[in-house]
Amino acid sequence: MNIKREMWDAAAEGLAPAARQALQLKGVQSLLAWVKARSPMQRERLAQVDPADVRTLADFAALVPLSTKDDLRAAMDRIGSALPHLCVAREDIVLSGPSAGTSGRQTYQAFNAQDLDRNVELAARLFWCSGLRPNDVLQLLVTPFTPAADIFRLGAQRVGVKWIIRDNHEPTQVPRYVEVARSLEPTFLQAGVATLRAMAQHAAATPAGGALPHRRAILMGAALGPEARAQFRQSLGIEVTTLSGQGSDFNLFSTECEAHDGEHWHGEDMTLVEVIDPTSGAPVGEGDVGEMVITDYYRRATPHVRWRTEDMVRVHPGICRCGRTSRRFTLLDRLANRVPVRGTAVYPFQVEIALSRSEDGRNLEFALMRKADEPQKLEVRLLRPSTLTDDATGTAVGQRLQHHLDAELKLPTQVSFHDDLPRVGYKTLRVIDEPRD
Structure with missing residues (x-):
């Protein structure tokens, strides 16, 4: 051959x-x-x-x-x-x-x-x-x-x-x-x-x-x-x-x-x-x-x-x-991954690209929360990397990423680190729907 x-x-x-x-x-x-x-x-x-x-x-x-x-x-x-x-x-x-x-x-x-x-x-x-x-x-x-x-x-x-x-x-x-x-x-x-x-x-x-x-x-x-x-x-x-x-x-x-x-x-x-x-x-x-x-x-x-x-x-x-x-x-x-926020819509690919432009966020896994009532802030949950071993460092990195995403997405965001995110097969579930009462 x-x-x-x-x-x-x-x-x-x-x-x-x-x-x-x-x-x-x-x-x-x-x-x-x-x-x-x-x-x-x-x-x-x-x-x-x-x-x-x-x-x-x-x-x-x-x-x-x-x-x-x-x-x-x-x-x-x-x-x-x-x-x-x-x-x-x-x-x-x-x-x-x-x-x-x-x-x-x-x-x-x-x-x-x-x-x-x-x-x-x-x-x-x-x-x-x-x-x-x-x-x-x-x-x-x-x-x-x-x-x-x-x-x-x-x-x-x-x-x-x-x-x-x-x-x-x-x-x-x-x-x-x-x-x-x-x-x-x-x-x-x-x-x-x-x-x-x-x-x-x-x-x-x-x-x-x-x-x-x-x-x-x-x-x-x-x-x-x-x-x-x-x-x-x-x-x-x-x-x-x-x-x-x-x-x-x-x-x-x-x-x-x-x-x-x-x-x-x-x-x-x-x-x-x-x-x-x-x-x-x-x-x-x-x-x-x-x-x-x-x-x-x-x-x-x-x-x-x-x-x-x-x-x-x-x-x-x-x-x-x-x-x-x-x-x-x-x-x-x-199409199903559309997340309404503040009168507009955000898709996970936009967050992926924005995170890749930050040294702190590059190649971090994440999920977006979709609320029952359209929120004023986009909630972004990040999978905590093994390098973040203390709370103070994690808080500082989270704040930097929140400011970065605010600027990139032109929307207010709420960023938090989590030890686990739901997955479907080999994919991280990019959108998590908030349970309805």
């Missing part, structure tokens, strides 16, 4: 826009006919849509309704099946699994052999883009019950990686992750942002000091400011790229290349991604923020048709200097 090649699949990743759009149009036309013939849920939802009327991608957006996870849950109840969107025979399923259930009742997805092969190919592209190479040893920390765990492993193997150290992704197991890393010396880490932060703190508190063996890491689960990424490089010697996506529903992801200019969407030849205004449904322009809507037309078992992800992204303009022509996004936040 040529480990010096720039892209995993130059033909697919370097598609001209016109060629990409032609593939996407053909793909969504084929998918519409497929799901209407085979899925009870989609037959109901798309009863008024004639695939023959979809002659352009604009027609597709105009004629085909948006769908949500709640639509799928309602169909599960109405049709009496956990897989009302299933379009193949059950005996053709080779992989399936539940969502994490963080936004409510779990939903399910399934793959036939073709779906799985194509999704593994997309995983190979994202790994190559992030710098994984055949001679790496991968420490893979993912939620084990999800299809993504298998797909990431198979994608790394397709790249040529032979040694994969698999583990779950639990905050209580951080000491073990550090011990395994020091013992087996993996060169590449895939984990959550919060996990690497916790590993770095634990490693620094041990007699061996802060050394970790990884040369690169691909981090999931949260936005990451450039200053925070630089700190990982300077303090740990780890070059960090980020990964965003929809693991529970799609196993489709975007990742950074070495240019760090947004995350490349790796399935431009197999999926259609729209970015829309979440209120009007109209498309947004390059550089604007909108909600990501996905149609994974390569899928045949449980495909999604104009599925609202609730993920807010910003589209980066132009073509990346790495040569990939795929669109690039920065995942900002989920």
Whole structure:
């Protein structure tokens, strides 16, 4: 294998826009006919849509309704099946699994052999883009019950990686992750942002000091400011790229290349991604923020048709200097993470970026409190770092961070340190809702 090649699949990743759009149009036309013939849920939802009327991608957006996870849950109840969107025979399923259930009742997805092969190919592209190479040893920390765990492993193997150290992704197991890393010396880490932060703190508190063996890491689960990424490089010697996506529903992801200019969407030849205004449904322009809507037309078992992800992204303009022509996004936040304060709204990504601009706050985990009645101050809870061992120091650091966030966010804040913050899987829960009476 040529480990010096720039892209995993130059033909697919370097598609001209016109060629990409032609593939996407053909793909969504084929998918519409497929799901209407085979899925009870989609037959109901798309009863008024004639695939023959979809002659352009604009027609597709105009004629085909948006769908949500709640639509799928309602169909599960109405049709009496956990897989009302299933379009193949059950005996053709080779992989399936539940969502994490963080936004409510779990939903399910399934793959036939073709779906799985194509999704593994997309995983190979994202790994190559992030710098994984055949001679790496991968420490893979993912939620084990999800299809993504298998797909990431198979994608790394397709790249040529032979040694994969698999583990779950639990905050209580951080000491073990550090011990395994020091013992087996993996060169590449895939984990959550919060996990690497916790590993770095634990490693620094041990007699061996802060050394970790990884040369690169691909981090999931949260936005990451450039200053925070630089700190990982300077303090740990780890070059960090980020990964965003929809693991529970799609196993489709975007990742950074070495240019760090947004995350490349790796399935431009197999999926259609729209970015829309979440209120009007109209498309947004390059550089604007909108909600990501996905149609994974390569899928045949449980495909999604104009599925609202609730993920807010910003589209980066132009073509990346790495040569990939795929669109690039920065995942900002989920619509559900909106925290009203003083007549405006704050999202966790804004706090992450603001904290990364402070030496005191860089790479600290945090959560925002969402009050039942809109407050005049934004309450920010910070996970106490191991370096803050006395109350006086903690009070002084908290006051400095409060002044910093006041200035950055242009809102009054209330900052406090806590010994623990709630987590969901490998992610710190970024918004905590105040209990209602």
